Amino acid sequence: MSDDATAGALVPTPGQTVGPFFHFGLPYAGGESLVPTSHPGAVRLHGTVTDGHGDPIPDAMLEIWQADEQGNISTEPGSLSRDPYVFTGWGRAATDAAGHYRFTTVNPGATDEGSAPFISVCVVARGLLNRLFTRAYLPEDAASLAADPLLSSLDEERRPTLVGTREEGGALRFDVRLQGENETVFLQFPRHDA
Amino acid sequence: MTTTDRDETRSRDGLASQAVITAEIERIREEDARSVVPRTQPRIDFAPYRSSILRHPTKDLHQADPETIELASPVFGHQDVKPLEADLTIQQNGEPIGERIRISGRVLDGDGRPVRRQLVEIWQANAAGRYVHKRDQHPAPIDPNFTGAGRALTDDEGTYSFLTIKPGPYPWRNHRNAWRPAHVHFSIFGTEFTQRMITQMYFPGDPLFPLDPIYQSITDQHARDRLVAQYDHDSSEHEWLLGYRWDIVLTGSHATWTERDGGTDHV
Ligand SMILES: [Fe+2]
Numbered sequence: 001m002s003d004d005a006t007a008g009a010l011v012p013t014p015g016q017t018v019g020p021f022f023h024f025g026l027p028y029a030g031g032e033s034l035v036p037t038s039h040p041g042a043v044r045l046h047g048t049v050t051d052g053h054g055d056p057i058p059d060a061m062l063e064i065w066q067a068d069e070q071g072n073i074s075t076e077p078g079s080l081s082r083d084p085y086v087f088t089g090w091g092r093a094a095t096d097a098a099g100h101y102r103f104t105t106v107n108p109g110a111t112d113e114g115s116a117p118f119i120s121v122c123v124v125a126r127g128l129l130n131r132l133f134t135r136a137y138l139p140e141d142a143a144s145l146a147a148d149p150l151l152s153s154l155d156e157e158r159r160p161t162l163v164g165t166r167e168e169g170g171a172l173r174f175d176v177r178l179q180g181e182n183e184t185v186f187l188q189f190p191r192h193d194a
Numbered sequence: 195m196t197t198t199d200r201d202e203t204r205s206r207d208g209l210a211s212q213a214v215i216t217a218e219i220e221r222i223r224e225e226d227a228r229s230v231v232p233r234t235q236p237r238i239d240f241a242p243y244r245s246s247i248l249r250h251p252t253k254d255l256h257q258a259d260p261e262t263i264e265l266a267s268p269v270f271g272h273q274d275v276k277p278l279e280a281d282l283t284i285q286q287n288g289e290p291i292g293e294r295i296r297i298s299g300r301v302l303d304g305d306g307r308p309v310r311r312q313l314v315e316i317w318q319a320n321a322a323g324r325y326v327h328k329r330d331q332h333p334a335p336i337d338p339n340f341t342g343a344g345r346a347l348t349d350d351e352g353t354y355s356f357l358t359i360k361p362g363p364y365p366w367r368n369h370r371n372a373w374r375p376a377h378v379h380f381s382i383f384g385t386e387f388t389q390r391m392i393t394q395m396y397f398p399g400d401p402l403f404p405l406d407p408i409y410q411s412i413t414d415q416h417a418r419d420r421l422v423a424q425y426d427h428d429s430s431e432h433e434w435l436l437g438y439r440w441d442i443v444l445t446g447s448h449a450t451w452t453e454r455d456g457g458t459d460h461v
C-alpha cells in the first residue's frame with residue numbers, strides 16, 4: 001500500500017453497490033428500533049425512497065445515526081443486541097416492497113449550543129454504486145434552521161429536501177429521492193474523493 | 195429467424211450484448227482518463243450498470259463540513275458480535291462445499307491509523323454462485339450448510355479475519371450473458387460516521403474483471419486494484435485452507451484534517 005502514500009495520506013478503498021442480496025447480511029431484528037415504541041419520547045421516522053421516475057425502490061437500506069433528546073452522543077455498544085434501556089443512537093432499516101422504511105427513535109437534541117438538530121442518514125441501494133450521506137433536520141426550530149451552515153449554503157428550492165415533515169401524532173416524515181424532481185441533497189465531506 | 199433476430203447489439207430478450215456494454219465501459223474510461231485528477235471512487239453515474247440509470251443523483255454532491263454527530267461513530271461491542279460469527283463454515287450442521295479460505299486484513303483510516311474494535315460485516319454467494327436470498331433465481335444449488343453472512347470486530351491493530359468458502363461467480367440480467375466476478379460484500383464502519391463504507395472484495399486474476407460494469411464503474415485501474423485481495427501463502431494453513439489478504443482504507447478522519455489544515459479546534 002506504500003505506493004499510495006502521499007504526504008502520509010492513504011488513498012481510500014473504493015465503494016461498490018450494496019447489490020440486491022443484502023437482506024440476509026445487513027438488516028437484523030430490532031435494527032429499526034432505537035427505542036421501544038413504549039418509550040415516552042418514541043417518534044416514528046419514516047419515508048419512501050424513490051428513483052428518477054418517482055417509483056419506489058424496494059431494495060434500498062437506510063442507516064441513521066443521531067444524538068439523544070438532550071443532544072448527547074451515545075458511546076454505548078449494543079446496537080445489534082438492543083437492550084431497550086440503552087440508547088445507542090444508531091439504527092438500520094431496509095425498504096419494503098413499497099420502498100418504505102421506518103424507524104422508532106427519539107427527536108435528537110442539538111449537539112451544540114444553538115445548532116439545528118438533525119439525524120445523520122446513510123443511504124445504499126441496488127443500482128447505487130456508492131453510499132450516499134444526507135441529513136434529516138427536525139422542522140421545528142426556525143431560527144436554528146435559518147442559521148444552519150449547510151441549509152443556508154443551499155438554494156432555497158433544494159433546502160426542503162433535508163427537512164423532515166412533522167405529521168399528526170408526532171411522526172417525522174423524511175422521503176429520499178435519489179434522482180429527479182426534488183432530488184434529495186446528498187453530501188460530500190472534506191477528504192472524500194470523487 | 196431473420197438476421198435481425200441475431201442482431202449483435204441486442205438480443206430478443208431486449209438485453210444489450212456484452213460487446214455493447216464493454217464499448218460503453220471503454221468510452222467512459224477514456225473520457226475519465228483525460229481528467230487530471232484520477233477518480234478513486236466509483237462513478238455513481240455509470241450507465242453500463244443499467245440499474246444505476248434511474249438511481250444516481252444527477253446533481254453534484256454538496257460540499258459540507260461535518261457536524262458533531264457526523265464526527266462520531268456508533269460503537270459495537272462483544273454483546274453485538276460473538277467471535278464465532280466470523281466463521282461462516284460452522285453456521286449449520288455440516289461442512290459447506292467449496293474451497294475453504296481465510297480472508298483477513300486491516301481496517302485503516304486515511305492516515306494509516308488502525309480502526310480498532312469496529313464492526314465489519316460480510317455477505318456472499320456460496321461456492322456455486324447462489325445466495326440464500328428469495329430473489330436469487332440462479333439455478334445453482336443452495337448449500338444447506340452455508341448461509342454466507344458473517345460479522346467481526348477488528349482488534350487493537352485494526353485486524354479482521356473471516357473463515358469462509360470461496361464464492362462462485364454468478365449470472366445477472368444487466369445484459370446478455372452477464373456474469374459477476376466472484377466477490378464478497380463488505381460493510382465497514384470507521385471512527386466517524388462520514389467514513390461509513392459499503393464495498394465488494396474480489397479475488398486475484400478473475401477473467402470477468404474487464405466485462406463487469408460494477409467493478410468497472412471505478413474507471414481508474416489503480417483504484418480498481420484496491421478491491422482485489424492478494425493470495426497470501428503465509429496465512430494459508432497446512433492441509434486446511436487458503437489465505438487471502440485484503441486491507442481496507444477509509445477516508446481520512448476529520449479530527450486530523452482540521453489540525454493539519456490549520457483549524458483551531460484541536461490546537
Ligand atoms: Fe453479490
